[in-house]
Amino acid sequence: MNTPHADAPAVRLTGGTAALGGRAVLRGVDLAVAPGEVVALLGANGSGKSTLVRSLVGLVPLSGGRIDLFGTPYGKFKDWSRIGYVPQRTTAAAGVPANVREVVASGRLTRRHMFHLGRDDRTAVDDALDAVGMRDRAGDGVADLSGGQQQRVLIARALARRPDLLIMDEPMAGVDLASQEVLADTLRRQKEQGRAVLLVLHELGPLEPLIDRAVVLRDGCVCHDGPPPQALGQHALPGHDHVHPHADDHTTSGLLT
Known part of the structure; x- marks a missing residue:
């Protein structure tokens, strides 16, 4: 994890704005995640959570603001292997x-390394499968797995990169208790190894002890950045006004390469 910007946040978004379908989704968002820090991104459906993380990995273009990755402006950043991205399971795993x-x-x-995996690559894959408890299912079809097992596979794919920044979009959605415990153990190890983690969550649940900071979005703006809310669920979020939009953020499928 050597870098000429050793003291820089793993990711910093400054004044981020974005629109989807002509509708403003992010409105001047500031966000930073430091190495070794686990940050939960919370908010009601439609608040902009998924759009924010997708903008960080280049899947949604910003209309304004700036992204820096490990102290490097986004447009000059090249070492994408340092970032692991876990999309929502429904967009990437079902039916694969x-x-x-x-x-x-x-x-x-990678773009330069598309058709051959060497010994180090194979070791990284085995380590990732071990980390999520799926090595014994390595030869099984992904479409034949349970939802929780599919989520573990997506997490292992991101871990195989040996990333310094791990971004997960709703990793707990529709996941059974056993897989929740595997995810919590996995995140604990990532934190101990000094990796930065950004999680989109509806509520903290079993991950609460691992969360260093919570950033809460409301209508595309940050309404809280600090200690995680004590109570769980949407009603406990700062700025919750008891209006429950039922439409999720508009998303498109895509994977970080």
Whole structure:
């Protein structure tokens, strides 16, 4: 994790604005995650959470503001292997015609390294499968797995990159208790190893002890950045006004390569 900007946040968004379908979704958002820090991004449906993390990995263009990755302006950043991205499971895992190992191994592929995985790559894949307890299912088809197991595969694919920044969009959604515990253990190890973690969550749940800071969005703006709310659920979020939009953020499928 050597870098000429050793003291810089793993990711910093300054004054971020974005629109989808002509509708403003992010309105001047500031966000930073330091190495070794686990930050939860909270908010009601439609508050801009998924749009924010997707903008950080280049899937949604910003209309204004600035992103710096490890102290480097976004447009000059090249070392994308330092970032692991776990999209929402429904957009990336269901129906994938590949086995578990193939999906996890895809996390090691780059534009310069597309068709051959070396010994270090294979070791990284095995380590990632071990980390999420899925090595014994490596030859199984992803489409045959439970929702929680599919989520573990997506997390393993991101971990196979050995990232310094791990971004997860709703990793707990529709996940069984066993997979929640695996996720909590995985995140604990990432934190101990000094990695930065940004999580989109509806509520903290079993991850609460691992969360260093909570950033709460409301209508595309940050309404809280500080200690996690003590109570769980949408009603406990700062700025909650008891209006419950039912439409999720507009999302499109995509993977970080």
